[in-house]
Amino acid sequence: MCQAVWSTTVSTSEPPRVPPAGSAFLLTQLGTHAASAFAERIARLDLTPPQTGLLRVVASEPGRSQQALAQQLGTPPTRLVALVDGLEERGLLERRRNPGDRRLHAVHLGPAGEKLMGEIRDVAREHDDAVLAPLDDDERARLRELLGKLADAHGLTPGVHPGYRHLGAPDAKGAPGDQAS
Amino acid sequence: MCQAVWSTTVSTSEPPRVPPAGSAFLLTQLGTHAASAFAERIARLDLTPPQTGLLRVVASEPGRSQQALAQQLGTPPTRLVALVDGLEERGLLERRRNPGDRRLHAVHLGPAGEKLMGEIRDVAREHDDAVLAPLDDDERARLRELLGKLADAHGLTPGVHPGYRHLGAPDAKGAPGDQAS
DNA sequence: TATTGTTATACTCTATAACTATA
DNA sequence: TATAGTTATAGAGTATAACAATA
Numbered sequence: 075m076c077q078a079v080w081s082t083t084v085s086t087s088e089p090p091r092v093p094p095a096g097s098a099f100l101l102t103q104l105g106t107h108a109a110s111a112f113a114e115r116i117a118r119l120d121l122t123p124p125q126t127g128l129l130r131v132v133a134s135e136p137g138r139s140q141q142a143l144a145q146q147l148g149t150p151p152t153r154l155v156a157l158v159d160g161l162e163e164r165g166l167l168e169r170r171r172n173p174g175d176r177r178l179h180a181v182h183l184g185p186a187g188e189k190l191m192g193e194i195r196d197v198a199r200e201h202d203d204a205v206l207a208p209l210d211d212d213e214r215a216r217l218r219e220l221l222g223k224l225a226d227a228h229g230l231t232p233g234v235h236p237g238y239r240h241l242g243a244p245d246a247k248g249a250p251g252d253q254a255s
Numbered sequence: 256m257c258q259a260v261w262s263t264t265v266s267t268s269e270p271p272r273v274p275p276a277g278s279a280f281l282l283t284q285l286g287t288h289a290a291s292a293f294a295e296r297i298a299r300l301d302l303t304p305p306q307t308g309l310l311r312v313v314a315s316e317p318g319r320s321q322q323a324l325a326q327q328l329g330t331p332p333t334r335l336v337a338l339v340d341g342l343e344e345r346g347l348l349e350r351r352r353n354p355g356d357r358r359l360h361a362v363h364l365g366p367a368g369e370k371l372m373g374e375i376r377d378v379a380r381e382h383d384d385a386v387l388a389p390l391d392d393d394e395r396a397r398l399r400e401l402l403g404k405l406a407d408a409h410g411l412t413p414g415v416h417p418g419y420r421h422l423g424a425p426d427a428k429g430a431p432g433d434q435a436s
Numbered sequence: 437t438a439t440t441g442t443t444a445t446a447c448t449c450t451a452t453a454a455c456t457a458t459a
Numbered sequence: 460t461a462t463a464g465t466t467a468t469a470g471a472g473t474a475t476a477a478c479a480a481t482a
Contacts, residue, residue: 098385152442205279208409213401218281220390
């Protein structure tokens with residue numbers, strides 16, 4: 075994917091510029107930046123963000139069914155299958171049949187997965203530091219407080235982030251993507 | 256598209272939960288939320304976020320070539336063509352041949368486009384208010400300051416937001432998407 | 437008949453490459 | 460030959476729908 079762009083412009087130089095960006099736009103812009111920065115970092119472990127999210131969820135509560143995982147993650151079960159497939163091949167996840175109900179596949183972390191979790195945490199910490207680098211400790215604390223308040227008020231699930239696409243963007247000739255404001 | 260999810264979880268209830276989300280993750284989460292909320296709002300005008308971004312850029316500096324626009328927006332020129340096509344059909348944009356160099360297409364706002372800009376600004380204001388609703392004036396000011404500092408330090412172009420996809424996500428069986436942290 | 441997981445298929449969006457016209 | 464724009468093609472990523480196994 076190579077989305078990009080689509081925007082607005084804060085007054086800068088000579089030519090007339092679009093009205094100054096509001097905080098909501100800054101939020102989108104920074105969120106996008108943070109997301110892609112994380113994707114780059116986590117690629118070192120040969121993981122994509124969705125894979126990482128799945129690993130973390132499984133690590134936090136091993137042995138759940140794929141249905142349960144799909145529901146928590148808000149993704150169609152069908153997508154989870156492919157995701158688990160890829161991680162299972164690498165020994166990061168394991169599917170275990172449930173003797174009680176043989177339809178179920180309890181998903182657990184594989185040995186390699188356990189080891190990887192530590193590295194994932196390192197990368198996450200590193201990422202957080204990099205993003206917040208421009209702020210001092212006091213500013214970081216205030217930012218966290220404000221963001222937390224917003225996330226809370228908007229009902230964002232603590233660990234799960236809302237979908238992106240298909241929400242807006244009816245269709246319209248051109249093409250959707252993800253600017254926002 | 257119906258991305259979703261992929262994440263981490265802040266300690267909440269009984270089962271062991273993943274480490275608390277850092278501010279960087281909150282940023283991604285809120286950015287995603289803001290983006291989709293904007294997409295929903297702007298859909299009222301029958302526009303997608305990319306279309307909106309293009310309109311704003313054209314409005315801010317009419318008459319530029321498609322190449323110039325593509326470069327500013329960071330999108331391949333080929334994509335701009337389709338985008339302009341759709342908006343031109345609706346009378347929102349106009350292509351005017353440059354008599355000096357007949358290869359160029361100067362892109363201007365059409366009559367309908369001029370009118371729409373006002374509504375776009377209304378929607379943007381409305382969106383900003385909705386996102387920031389949970390905060391009081393003082394908090395909004397502080398948030399804006401902090402976000403501005405971050406955006407600036409990370410070299411985010413004032414009005415244009417960085418791409419999303421293809422940056423991270425090498426390939427990996429499953430599928431990429433956009434969590435982040 | 438309902439449910440878990442799976443496979444197969446179609447669709448959306450975007451990028452890459454090839455082509456036309458001007459220069 | 461180089462550049463603006465366009466068209467055509469292909470690929471990545473995701474969702475929807477049909478299917479098999481188990482209950």
